[in-house]
Amino acid sequence: MEQVKSRITTTHAEGADCQVLILACPSIAAATQPGQFVHVRVSESADPLLRRPISVMLADRQAGHIRLLVRKVGRGTEALARLPAGATVDLLGPLGNGFPFPSAETSGDILLVAGGVGVAPLVFLADTLQTHRARFRVCGLLGGASDEHLPVWTELAGRCEEFHVSTEDGSAGEQGLVTELLGEHLAQDGTAVVYTCGPRPMMAAVAQMCAEARVPCWASLEQWMGCGVGACLGCVVPAAGGDDFLRVCKDGPVFAAEQLAWEALGQ
Numbered sequence: 001m002e003q004v005k006s007r008i009t010t011t012h013a014e015g016a017d018c019q020v021l022i023l024a025c026p027s028i029a030a031a032t033q034p035g036q037f038v039h040v041r042v043s044e045s046a047d048p049l050l051r052r053p054i055s056v057m058l059a060d061r062q063a064g065h066i067r068l069l070v071r072k073v074g075r076g077t078e079a080l081a082r083l084p085a086g087a088t089v090d091l092l093g094p095l096g097n098g099f100p101f102p103s104a105e106t107s108g109d110i111l112l113v114a115g116g117v118g119v120a121p122l123v124f125l126a127d128t129l130q131t132h133r134a135r136f137r138v139c140g141l142l143g144g145a146s147d148e149h150l151p152v153w154t155e156l157a158g159r160c161e162e163f164h165v166s167t168e169d170g171s172a173g174e175q176g177l178v179t180e181l182l183g184e185h186l187a188q189d190g191t192a193v194v195y196t197c198g199p200r201p202m203m204a205a206v207a208q209m210c211a212e213a214r215v216p217c218w219a220s221l222e223q224w225m226g227c228g229v230g231a232c233l234g235c236v237v238p239a240a241g242g243d244d245f246l247r248v249c250k251d252g253p254v255f256a257a258e259q260l261a262w263e264a265l266g267q
């Protein structure tokens with residue numbers, strides 16, 4: 001993990017409420033694995049004080065760049081999305097554990113199930129899986145409220161052998177929830193493993209469907225964070241089966257679905 005000052009080389013709006021930023025930070029680009037995140041100080045001033053965690057969507061090791069997808073939901077993400085090219089931000093990273101890779105024996109379909117901005121870490125995973133294609137196929141499933149809420153969908157589609165979209169209003173792809181697409185794939189019986197990132201209710205449903213189908217499932221959680229490095233316990237979530245807690249920043253953000261007490265996680 002490093003703390004670096006990083007220059008924004010490019011920034012552009014994406015869909016209804018997102019921004020894509022490219023940042024120059026060779027050391028973080030070289031070290032980051034899919035599923036890891038950077039903790040971003042969004043302002044030079046003390047307001048907002050806390051850093052904001054953002055997944056690395058892609059790392060270009062040769063160019064020394066990382067790419068972030070930021071959905072504007074509040075003060076921190078609005079401030080980050082407003083920064084112009086040339087501005088400098090303070091980054092801490094890479095943080096978190098990242099997605100475990102499928103073993104060399106894995107055969108069948110690898111499903112990437114994304115909701116909205118949860119697509120970001122799965123783009124990086126799909127990109128990295130492209131170099132390991134011998135035994136499995138990568139299939140991407142992306143859901144959103146409407147066609148305006150499917151950020152960077154081409155980035156995921158272009159890295160998958162099969163790709164499907166669902167929208168709640170039917171403005172793109174199948175009308176309905178992404179979990180309906182998942183149900184169709186699980187019924188075909190060729191799924192080796194599922195990786196998911198998106199809203200918690202979506203991931204809770206994905207986890208349950210995978211448990212019923214006896215398919216391993218890895219979920220990347222979002223949570224409010226303080227330190228981002230495991231020290232403050234500001235990000236804990238309840239573990240399955242008892243009184244234990246897990247730190248999303250250090251033990252995660254990626255968890256095996258059965259590690260978590262989904263019913264106690266809330267929205």
Ligand SMILES: Cc1cc2nc3c(=O)[nH]c(=O)nc-3n(C[C@H](O)[C@H](O)[C@H](O)COP(=O)(O)OP(=O)(O)OC[C@H]3O[C@@H](n4cnc5c(N)ncnc54)[C@H](O)[C@@H]3O)c2cc1C
Nearest residue numbers: 052053054055069070071073074075076077222223224253
């Ligand atoms: C490991 C990790 C990776 C993430 N990756 C991305 C990413 O790639 N792109 C992206 O846009 N966002 C990502 N997030 C979420 C992002 O960190 C939050 O949206 C951001 O911190 C909100 O800050 P804010 O100041 O804009 O909003 P605030 O003003 O703090 O909050 C605005 C609203 O969002 C809600 N909220 C804030 N933080 C969270 C949260 N963590 N979970 C659920 N609801 C929240 C608040 O309750 C409030 O309703 C990630 C979070 C984690 C933990």
Ligand code: FES
Nearest residue numbers: 226228232233249
């Ligand atoms: S944010 Fe401090 S322990 Fe996770």
